[in-house]
Amino acid sequence: MKRKRIVTHKERKIVLGNFISLTTLQTISYILPLIILPYLIRVIGIEKFGLIAFAMSFVQYFMILTDYGFSLSATKTISLIGEHKQRVSEVFSSVMTVKFILAGLSFLMLGAIVYFVPKFKGDWLVYILSFGSVIGNTLFPVWFFQGKEKMNYISLVNVAGGLIYALCLFIFVKGPQDFLLIPVMNSLQSIVGGLLGLYIVFRKFQVRFILQKYATIKQEIRTGWDIFISILSINAYTTSRVFAMGLLTNNVITGYYSLAEKIASYIQTFPMDSFTRAVFPRISNVFARNKQRAVAIMYRIQDGITLGFVISLPIAYILAPWIIQLVCGVAYKEVIVTLRLLLAAVFFVGANNFKVQFLLVCGKQDLYAKIHIGAALIGLPLIFILIYQFSYIGAAFATVLIEAGVFIFTSLTVERLAKRFSGK
Secondary structure (H helix, E strand, C coil): CCCCCCCCHHHHHHHHHHHHHHHHHHHHHHHHHHHHHHHHHHHHHHHHHHHHHHHHHHHHHHHHHHHCCHHHHHHHHHHHHCCCHHHHHHHHHHHHHHHHHHHHHHHHHHHHHHHHCHHHHCCHHHHHHHCHHHHHHHHCCHHHHHHCCCCHHHHHHHHHHHHHHHHHHHHHCCCHHHCCHHHHHHHHHHHHHHHHHHHHHHHHCCCCCCCCCHHHHHHHHHHHHHHHHHHHHHHHCCHHHHHHHHHHCCHHHHHHHHHHHHHHHHHHHCCHHHHHHHHHHHHHHHHHHCHHHHHHHHHHHHHHHHHHHHHHHHHHHHHHHHHHHHHHCCCCHHHHHHHHHHHHHHHHHHCCHHHHHHHHHCCCHHHHHHHHHHHHHHHHHHHHHHHHHHHHHHHHHHHHHHHHHHHHHHHHHHHHHHHHHHCC
């Protein structure tokens, strides 16, 4: 009797195509910072770099608000709708309406904070100029392209934008006095990319924007609520590390930590993030038809990802001084120590990545939310306490402890669900 394949040839082809598109994007995104970061640190200095990193971590909260979990909830909805154009237009319109409303609220909140809070008032222009990234993020329908499994459009827009952004940096940023041009160009790139993404949606996919009733908007908000709370919780102990460093230390120390975290993030996401994003809509479809098969695919993918990190992270640990030397021009010991500590957190994230997404695939947003809310409630105070006591070392150590805890609880939860779906 011929054994049935876990993954069909057609499914493998679709996932592979999306993986290649996203990996192309990530490769460019991976290479560009290796060129841009050394230039920026040499030209504007570690202090201004730290200020910009703090500003970006601040506006990241508004990106989380405007995204509202649609990167996962709306992606899944679009993937399950298929080619029903009227329904696709309705979902697209309701999601974008909510995002526009949240973007407007975000700008009002930003204005109030930079006006009334002394910490932000001194460099208010940096934060206002950085807000353009929130507008661009609101406009660009990544969730739509992911749901349609057409990630090549994400690649084309972002690669072109990234190359133009890098070129403009090298042409116009010549010294510390030009540091404000960095958030300006970053915002312009993001907004233009967002507008281009919308153009593709309307022209290529023939989607129409339909004014939505209040009840429809309210339902969209309710649908994304659990995921939004989860993502907000995740960022409470991820984005908040740089933010807390900026509040409790100075721009130089913030620059050191931010640099180490950026490098750790590149190691963590490349190319894992491309693969998991490419697989997510496909495995959602598989789960709707065959739960046992989806569980088998999930474990196979997660085991492969974990093995990749077991091999790559010790190499990164050994090469840390050379990596920092290449990026910074100077092998800052503060950055080396921080990076090496963060690599342990990278392992826990990698060994947990697809298990976390699987909770959403099988409709367990409530469990997904509970795990990350718990991590935020414990992790956020831990971050501030350890940074206050141990500066950048405390931030890195807190990260390792939090990610280890999330890994343990997620693994136990997914194992129970897998047994239930397998009928054991």
